[in-house]
Amino acid sequence: MPTNLVLISGVLSKRELRYTPKGTPVLEVSLIGKRAVGENHLFSRADLTFYGKLAEHWADQLADGQAYQAMGRLVYESWEADGVKGSRLRIVGEELFKLENADVREEEKGPVLYGAMNRVILSGGLTADPEIRQTSLKTPVARASLGFSSWDASAGQARSHYIELEAWRDLAVQFADLKKGSQVLLEGSLKTEVWEDKESKAKRYKRLLEVERVTPLARIRSAERSPEEPPMVKGNKVKTKTKAA
Amino acid sequence: MPTNLVLISGVLSKRELRYTPKGTPVLEVSLIGKRAVGENHLFSRADLTFYGKLAEHWADQLADGQAYQAMGRLVYESWEADGVKGSRLRIVGEELFKLENADVREEEKGPVLYGAMNRVILSGGLTADPEIRQTSLKTPVARASLGFSSWDASAGQARSHYIELEAWRDLAVQFADLKKGSQVLLEGSLKTEVWEDKESKAKRYKRLLEVERVTPLARIRSAERSPEEPPMVKGNKVKTKTKAA
Numbered sequence: 177m178p179t180n181l182v183l184i185s186g187v188l189s190k191r192e193l194r195y196t197p198k199g200t201p202v203l204e205v206s207l208i209g210k211r212a213v214g215e216n217h218l219f220s221r222a223d224l225t226f227y228g229k230l231a232e233h234w235a236d237q238l239a240d241g242q243a244y245q246a247m248g249r250l251v252y253e254s255w256e257a258d259g260v261k262g263s264r265l266r267i268v269g270e271e272l273f274k275l276e277n278a279d280v281r282e283e284e285k286g287p288v289l290y291g292a293m294n295r296v297i298l299s300g301g302l303t304a305d306p307e308i309r310q311t312s313l314k315t316p317v318a319r320a321s322l323g324f325s326s327w328d329a330s331a332g333q334a335r336s337h338y339i340e341l342e343a344w345r346d347l348a349v350q351f352a353d354l355k356k357g358s359q360v361l362l363e364g365s366l367k368t369e370v371w372e373d374k375e376s377k378a379k380r381y382k383r384l385l386e387v388e389r390v391t392p393l394a395r396i397r398s399a400e401r402s403p404e405e406p407p408m409v410k411g412n413k414v415k416t417k418t419k420a421a
Numbered sequence: 422m423p424t425n426l427v428l429i430s431g432v433l434s435k436r437e438l439r440y441t442p443k444g445t446p447v448l449e450v451s452l453i454g455k456r457a458v459g460e461n462h463l464f465s466r467a468d469l470t471f472y473g474k475l476a477e478h479w480a481d482q483l484a485d486g487q488a489y490q491a492m493g494r495l496v497y498e499s500w501e502a503d504g505v506k507g508s509r510l511r512i513v514g515e516e517l518f519k520l521e522n523a524d525v526r527e528e529e530k531g532p533v534l535y536g537a538m539n540r541v542i543l544s545g546g547l548t549a550d551p552e553i554r555q556t557s558l559k560t561p562v563a564r565a566s567l568g569f570s571s572w573d574a575s576a577g578q579a580r581s582h583y584i585e586l587e588a589w590r591d592l593a594v595q596f597a598d599l600k601k602g603s604q605v606l607l608e609g610s611l612k613t614e615v616w617e618d619k620e621s622k623a624k625r626y627k628r629l630l631e632v633e634r635v636t637p638l639a640r641i642r643s644a645e646r647s648p649e650e651p652p653m654v655k656g657n658k659v660k661t662k663t664k665a666a
Contacts, residue, residue: 177516178492178516179426179492179515179516181424181426183542183606185636234641237641237642238641244641245606247423247424247544247606270422270424271422271424271544273544273638273639273640273641274638274640274641275636275637275639276637276638276639277598293636297426297428297542299492299516329574359518361428361490361492361518391430391490391520391538392520392521393490393518393519393520393521394518394519394520394521395518395519396479396482396483396517396518396519397482
């Protein structure tokens with residue numbers, strides 16, 4: 177299965193238990209933390225979804241202001257209702273623990289976990305050529321999007337997922353060598369972009385992955401075979417004829 | 422499912438395809454690399470096992486001296502044959518890619534990948550109290566072992582796994598606060614210890630995890646309930662009676 181791991185920690189600021197029409201418990205949790213990036217502390221708020229009986233059990237036990245560690249994976253959902261298309265990138269939690277010896281500090285807006293974790297490790301392929309531009313201060317920034325897959329055991333088929341990527345400085349420059357279809361192993365952190373819809377004035381949210389390390393990969397294929405050649409017969413390699421120039 | 426991710430890269434130095442009695446293809450691969458730790462380059466050789474049709478296909482395509490990236494998980498196997506017990510910790514590969522732009526250098530013993538990856542992220546519980554001691558140079562070192570589980574879909578039950586842990590310096594000191602049963606999220610790298618069996622003079626190998634980050638966790642349980650109390654009835658909390666001292 178493709179690599180898809182999310183590690184998030186933070187102070188609990190919201191929990192909500194609901195049930196699907198089929199009766200599956202769904203627990204929504206928000207974790208709030210700050211993590212050190214150089215000399216700054218970056219604020220992050222992550223919403224996670226847990227499914228099943230364990231989620232129902234946890235819903236009773238979770239305490240506001242307590243710090244938790246969650247492990248999970250990214251899941252892309254899209255739908256169409258009344259002709260309008262929607263999509264959402266969920267963090268589906270698989271494990272949830274209380275954090276021991278957590279550095280929780282009271283701040284103006286409430287308690288925050290310092291030294292919080294916000295890490296994603298993900299493999300997949302770029303869905304388009306990356307766009308590289310420079311900010312007004314000449315800082316290079318790359319935008320790209322990654323397609324990745326998962327195995328849906330209940331449906332017996334693979335499912336496709338997408339996430340938008342952002343890479344800054346040296347990392348942006350590394351994206352210049354990549355193109356549509358390039359395979360990569362990424363490490364980074366989740367970030368939420370917020371903006372106001374011009375028409376409805378409603379707040380819009382988009383989750384994206386800020387890339388902190390990119391490893392360019394290539395699929396393993398037959399080295400000798402080019403698309404024009406006939407397929408190799410097992411145990412009977414077809415010799416490539418070289419035309420005289 | 423518990424977190425269990427292994428990321429390994431290196432130059433291919435061995436590949437071997439065999440079949441189980443039931444006909445499942447099994448591909449064994451060794452990857453050789455060096456990774457920067459401070460100013461040193463630590464050598465690492467990792468053996469990985471891939472199962473299934475894809476493994477059979479890859480066996481034909483892999484090239485000695487080429488650098489590869491593998492993603493997988495740790496699997497503990499134990500057996501008893503003729504009254505002798507054996508065990509082994511396998512890295513079971515799930516993905517395998519060629520590395521693009523790899524820094525492969527020719528060295529005396531053959532090609533080596535520089536800047537290789539050797540990373541493990543694993544959650545579980547300590548199987549015993551950690552042992553903390555000091556080397557002759559007063560460097561603290563902790564030894565412990567971690568039990569972790571996986572879901573065996575074909576058997577329809579959970580499987581138990583074990584790995585030995587080693588932690589140095591400040592990390593060793595952090596283990597002093599942990600005890601048997603402590604839950605942790607670990608990040609580290611795989612290391613192979615080699616020694617000679619005193620009786621048979623045969624070389625023995627043991628794989629262990631050198632811990633680079635430890636996050637102490639606690640299971641989420643009912644805060645109010647002690648083992649002596651009756652279980653809570655849903656929607657009808659049992660009030661704890663406090664005896665006067």
